Amino acid sequence: MTTEELLNKLKNDKQYQARLKAREEDLQKRHEILVKESKSFSKDCYLLGYELETPWDLINISEPYPKLIPTLIKYLEQENYSSQFREGVARSLAVKDSTEYFDNILHQYNKTPVTSENVKWAIACALSESARTQNHYDIIEKLICDVENGVSRNALLDTVKRMRKEQKETILKYARTDVQLLPNLKMLGVK
Numbered sequence: 001m002t003t004e005e006l007l008n009k010l011k012n013d014k015q016y017q018a019r020l021k022a023r024e025e026d027l028q029k030r031h032e033i034l035v036k037e038s039k040s041f042s043k044d045c046y047l048l049g050y051e052l053e054t055p056w057d058l059i060n061i062s063e064p065y066p067k068l069i070p071t072l073i074k075y076l077e078q079e080n081y082s083s084q085f086r087e088g089v090a091r092s093l094a095v096k097d098s099t100e101y102f103d104n105i106l107h108q109y110n111k112t113p114v115t116s117e118n119v120k121w122a123i124a125c126a127l128s129e130s131a132r133t134q135n136h137y138d139i140i141e142k143l144i145c146d147v148e149n150g151v152s153r154n155a156l157l158d159t160v161k162r163m164r165k166e167q168k169e170t171i172l173k174y175a176r177t178d179v180q181l182l183p184n185l186k187m188l189g190v191k
Contacts, residue, residue, distance in 0.1 A: 030084060037085045044071050055088035066097040073101050076108050076123070083119045090122035098130040105130055106139065114150035124155035131159045137167060144181070145174055154184045 001009075010016050038054040045052045048067050052058065055072070058065065075081070076089045093105060105127045112120045124143075131140050140159045143149055157175070160168050175181040 033082060034084050034088075037081050041071075041075055041085075041089075044074075055085065055092050058092035059088075064095065064097055069093070069095075069097050069101060072098075073104050077104065079111075083116055086119050087122040090119060090126050093126035094122070094129040096129060096132070098126060099132045102127070102130045102132075102136055109143070109152075114148070114152065117151065120150070120152040121155050124149075124152040128156050128159045131162070134164075137163045141167060141171055144171055147178070147180070151180055153181060157181065157184055 034054050034056075038052075041055060042052055045068060048071065050065065050068060055075070058068070058072075072089050072093050076086065076093065079086075081089075090105075090108075093101070098105065105123060109120065109123045109127050112123055114120060127143075128140065131137060137159065140156050141163075144153050144156050144160075146153070160171050163171070172185065175185055
């Protein structure tokens with residue numbers, strides 16, 4: 001079957017078209033909720049010189065935005081937002097400029113249940129990127145080795161690249177025995 005034949009078949013498949021329509025409606029509804037939730041966020045950012053509709057807009061900004069970090073922290077700490085909003089905020093905090101707020105991010109990571117997998121993962125990305133001191137690395141090591149943190153621990157592995165050799169070897173030795181971490185060791189250049 002050619003691509004054109006497959007596309008024609010899908011175009012005439014009522015079940016497929018219904019699923020596609022339902023998916024598009026769901027995405028539109030979630031986007032509307034995200035934009036509605038982001039109104040005060042957008043206003044706060046505008047006052048700092050940034051025109052953003054949602055926190056996800058920061059993902060595409062290549063220049064640093066250190067003035068926005070305190071605002072992002074404020075919104076990360078507000079748990080009354082949807083997981084999509086909080087995930088966008090956390091992903092926006094995955095920048096070196098968030099180092100000063102490592103403890104705030106750590107607190108949110110520890111408070112976020114593993115059942116909120118995408119949010120916890122995004123906060124782990126922010127935590128990993130903000131870790132810059134030996135104390136931070138020691139905390140990250142404990143989090144990586146704590147299976148209660150679930151799959152989000154994989155997002156912390158990037159920090160291992162910046163650790164001293166002995167600490168890195170200890171974590172890698174452990175990670176080779178952990179079925180959740182083992183597949184992701186390749187990103188560290190480890191077999």
